[in-house]
Amino acid sequence: MSSLSSVQAPNQTRPARKARFRVWFALPSMLLVGFFFVVPFIANAVLSFTRWTGFSNTITFNGLTNFRQMFSLGILVHSTLVTIGFAVTTMAVQNLTGLALAKALQQSNRVNSVFRTVFFLPVLMSPLAAGYIWSAVLDPHGPVNSFLSLFVRGDFTYSWLGNQHSALLAVGFVDGWKWCGLVTLVYIAGLNSIPRQVVEAAIIDGAGAWRRFRSIEVPLLAPAFTFNIVVTLVGSFSALDVIFATTKGGPGDATSVLNVAVYRQYGQGLFGTSSSLSFMIALLVIATAVPLITYLRRREVTA
Amino acid sequence: MSSNSLRRVAVVATAAGALFLAACSGGSSTTNDQSSAAGAATSEAPAAAGVTLTMWHQSADSDAQLNLYKAYEAYSGNTIELLDLPADTYTTAVQTKWATGDRPDILEYSPAPQDMRQLNMAENMVDLSGLGFVSHLINHSGELDGQVLGVALGPISSYGMFYNKTVFANAGVDLPKNYDDLLDICPTVTATGVDLINVGGGSEFPANMIAGFAYMADYNADDAWGQAVAAGTEKVDDPDGPIVAGLTAVDNLVKAGCVNADVATATFQDSIKAVYDGTAALTILPSDFISQFYDLGDGDTAAVDALVGFAPISAEKGIGSYSGSPIGSYFVPTTGDSAKEAAAQDFIEWATTTGYQDYINDTKSTPTLDTATLPSDLGELYQSLAAILQDPATTPAFNQSVPGFGNFGQLALSVLVGQATPQEAATKWQTFVDQAREAQG
Known part of the structure; x- marks a missing residue:
């Protein structure tokens, strides 16, 4: 028995050693996620249920009071709806434009490389800078309206960011423009990973460009769709900088997404209610991302 | 639920609880510190020398404010270390640092009562009611519930x-x-x-x-x-x-x-x-x-x-x-460091006496203390402002x-x-x- 156990011991410890070895590689990521996500998430969740203000040096639990207050003030519902509207607009702009650009720039050649770089530049730009630039571009007397004035009688001076009906769409478009280059690259990678034989077989069978796009490329782009739709939609839930640089949440509260509401509550020393709104963003992200990823991943399997 | 699972839940709950308690105790420990500095400051507060004072100030401070700090350093032998905070988000930036329990020795901040309440100044600031400038105040900026907690040097x-x-x-x-x-x-x-x-x-x-x-x-x-x-x-x-x-x-x-x-x-x-x-x-x-x-x-x-x-x-x-403007308005937070609190009050005392007229001349502003006079070389816009304030x-x-x-x-x-x-x-x-x-x- 003793000789048998002495033979088996090294075999048992090898997997354990391997596992420990892998843990060392994972440790930096675990620490980063723990420090920058888990701890703040738990802290934020706990503080959401507290009466924490700048007016007092003590923090006390107050149950659901913060949420009830945000609901009764109309902030919770309004800002959540605005956030969803902004996220959907941004997601649609990024994915429709990104897919179109990816198709146009799919082939790898010098000209396309230049254009890929040009369309990627906004991604590298500061969101605040992008916001300020677009504020000037969309000014009632800015270049967009000057261009449109060529086609209408008189001066076209519509205030894209100043009208409550167009402001949300306009800031959604600006944020979409800002991140579109990243989405384009993912779609280009997805398109180029489609087996050439499949496309060539379709051509031989007489399928036109639109038919090939609809029946071959779109289904096989499913992993790219999953990544892009989830990242653009969920990423937009936490947008603030572009909105601040363009409308500051206005006019009135037309573009007051949840993060603007968080900022306003925080700025008045109401840290507890601010935390509760932040917690709502986290819940919104989880409630959206989990079912969306589940649905899109299933679709990938089907494809 | 297995014992392992229970243990994991307990560890997470303990971590969350510890985190929360740490947050709570951060606030209350400050309160305890503050009690050591309770009571109104007086003009007789001992002037300290060779002390390094940290000041949170607006990045929009003009040369006049910066000159004031330098002049005080030359006068007192103390050093003022400036921490620049962006002017357009100054209040939020201060609140963020403040909420973590961080405190400067001198704080440049809005002297409006509502803004003062947002930092719970009644408990967190040294009462300056006993300093000499109080009897020369022209307006009530810096006052909260009967206490003078800050001084608005101007501009108003x-x-x-x-x-x-x-x-x-x-x-x-x-x-x-x-x-x-x-x-x-x-x-x-x-x-x-x-x-x-x-x-x-x-x-x-x-x-x-x-x-x-x-x-x-x-x-x-x-x-x-x-x-x-x-x-x-x-x-x-x-x-x-x-x-x-x-x-x-x-x-x-x-x-x-x-x-x-x-x-x-x-x-x-x-x-x-x-x-x-x-x-x-x-x-x-x-x-x-x-x-x-x-x-x-x-x-x-x-x-x-x-x-x-x-x-x-x-x-x-x-x-x-x-x-009162946040620019040129100063408060002394209670830090528990009596030497620094005394030196910070010395800055207020000096800025409202020896250094005040030069500061008013430099800022071209209307005095907030009756010990200084209006600068003689003001443009008409500044004169109009002075007329409104007076x-x-x-x-x-x-x-x-x-x-x-x-x-x-x-x-x-x-x-x-x-x-x-x-x-x-x-x-x-x-x-x-x-x-x-x-x-x-």
Whole structure:
């Protein structure tokens, strides 16, 4: 028995050693996620249920009071709806434009490389800078309206960011423009990973460009769709900088997404209610991302 | 649930609890520290030397403030280490650091009671009531509930209209004193092809100016209206009250075409330029922007004075209002370090005595202490400001004591752009006021 156990011991410890070895590689990521996500998430969740203000040096639990207050003030519902509207607009702009650009720039050649770089530049730009630039571009007397004035009688001076009906769409478009280059690259990678034989077989069978796009490329782009739709939609839930640089949440509260509401509550020393709104963003992200990823991943399997 | 699972849950719960307790104890330990420094400071506080003081200050501090710090260093042998915080988000930046328990030795901050409450200054600041400058104060900036917790050296802001003299001369109309006057002269002025009023709503705070700060000057003598709102005896959504009336007056001006069409997106810089260029007759802004008008004149003070004027305007009386600026206003947080607290008070003592007249001359501002005199070389815009601040009729700005004021600008803007009626905006503001009152206990 003793000789048998002495033979088996090294075999048992090898997997354990391997596992420990892998843990060392994972440790930096675990620490980063723990420090920058888990701890703040738990802290934020706990503080959401507290009466924490700048007016007092003590923090006390107050149950659901913060949420009830945000609901009764109309902030919770309004800002959540605005956030969803902004996220959907941004997601649609990024994915429709990104897919179109990816198709146009799919082939790898010098000209396309230049254009890929040009369309990627906004991604590298500061969101605040992008916001300020677009504020000037969309000014009632800015270049967009000057261009449109060529086609209408008189001066076209519509205030894209100043009208409550167009402001949300306009800031959604600006944020979409800002991140579109990243989405384009993912779609280009997805398109180029489609087996050439499949496309060539379709051509031989007489399928036109639109038919090939609809029946071959779109289904096989499913992993790219999953990544892009989830990242653009969920990423937009936490947008603030572009909105601040363009409308500051206005006019009135037309573009007051949840993060603007968080900022306003925080700025008045109401840290507890601010935390509760932040917690709502986290819940919104989880409630959206989990079912969306589940649905899109299933679709990938089907494809 | 297995024992392993239970253990994991307990570990997570303990971690969360420990985190929360740490957060709570961060606040309370500060309170304990503060008790060591309780009691009002006096002029006899021992002057320290060779002490390094940390000051949180606005990055927008002018050379005058920076010169003040250097002059004190030369005088005292102490060192002031400046921590620059961005001017446009200064209040939030201070609150963020403050909430973590971090404290400077000297804090540059708004001396308005409502802003002071947001840092719970009654418990977190050294009471300066015993210092010598208190008996020379001209206004009540820096006071909270009977205690003097800070000093506003100046400049003190007033809220009025910057107007283009040439536009008014061309239109042949008198300078308006109240909002009825604005409506009366509107058709004549706009007939000359200029806007009567330019509001930089894109910057949000100018909406406060026209709908609140200027209009409300008539109603806040001795800060009575603001304190009544804070006490709950006055409601901002009273249909017959001044807030609804002020918002209605603004709404009427918009509907009459007296306000710039791009009110929602124009910035305060646009407003200043519009008045200077003569494309608008006037804009209602804080006096803090006088220097920006002089900047547009490339240093030709006389030319700017010939073109632009500054005057009060209010609901009916044509009077101004004032508030202390965050710039040039100083507080001494309780840190538990008696040597540094004494040195910080020494800075206040010096800045309000030996260094004060030089500071006033340097800032070209109106003194807030009766120990200094008005600089002799002021431009006309500064002279107009001084006249408003020295006028006994001038009242404290309406926002000084109102809880939940931070939402007013957005709501005033919603009226300016036609998103809400005056009553709707006022009703919504009342809910924010109630929220803030509840938060303040």
